[in-house]
Amino acid sequence: MTGDGNRKADRIIPFASFEVMHREIREEMYRKFQEVYEKNWFIQGAETTLFEKEFAVYHGMSHCIGVGNGLDALFLTLKALGISQGDEVLIPSNTFIATALAVSYTGATPVLVEPDMETYNLSGEGLEEALTERTKAVLPVHLYGQPAEMDPILEFAERHGLYVVEDCAQAHGACYKGKKTGTFGIAGCFSFYPGKNLGALGDAGAVLTNDDELAEKIRALGNYGSRKKYEHICQGNNSRLDEMQAGFLRIKLKHLDRYNVYRNQVADRYLGEIRNPKLVLPKIGRDRTHVWHIFAVLCEERDRLQTYLAERGIQTVCHYPVPIQEQVAYRSVISGKYPVAKKISSQELSLPMYYGMAEEDVSEVIWCLNAF
């Protein structure tokens, strides 16, 4: 194949694929299915307890609470912290809508703060301006797999007595100054949606914390407000990690670091070999390891680029094409302009990125991009 970008679309290069990952662990996953199936115990059992232990140990944290999904991990944490109507929570303006919804579900108001244009994450800038006497928490998102700049965020929160809750849904295993994301704030919230760096075979999520009382509250809130069967201390939800998903996650957790190393190898090639002045490549902030949940490029002609790649059999996705302030669900709630979020939403394109992506496919994506 030459470098003229005339790739034939006879073989699709997908945006994401489980093919290699799931082939490698197929036998182990099948055995786990059988094991759980034969045990006839599907909710609140040994697999969930073991996964919680293993995920906590992986992070050096004292508690992990399995929940139904990432949105619930955030929502139940905020609710357990007592955040409610009249309160405000600072979130990045360019995050996935789940971050805002988690705040809204508590009755509180999400307040958007523009991210840093280099890393697409909160960096500490803009937090003071967004602060009011109603602000109760700041919710940094480690978007795309890159840790937010935690030191200034933690300092700001400390100075004003705010909780820090981390949205780690895209950053399993990422580090800031050698410490894993999810270990900085009062709690770290994870999604194990199948396409995340650590993904179940369905919906799943978890919260990490070192706070004993908070852990107990979140666990009760996710289980009908109950600590002891049929005794309900609060009006809780039903949001639990089930045995089947916990079993599958235990298997994948053993490989998470290896999966992330692979994604870094793909990212290194993109960063080293994509040379096109029409594209802005992602930058990694100091003292951070990126886990490349998403390899995001910016391009002023984003839609034309996406069509050009699709015509050559290369699938891409926009994360996210409509910013929160323009969503029907939020445009009457959120006023103010968020030009950084707007710019990212209109220029962002996510390139194919997954564990097991063939070297040759990485090369073909690079060739096509360089010929655009």
Ligand SMILES: *Cc1c(COP(=O)(O)O)cnc(C)c1O
């Ligand atoms: C995926 C995601 C969530 C929500 O996770 P679900 O498991 O889908 O509920 C929250 N925040 C961010 C940044 C995400 O990417």
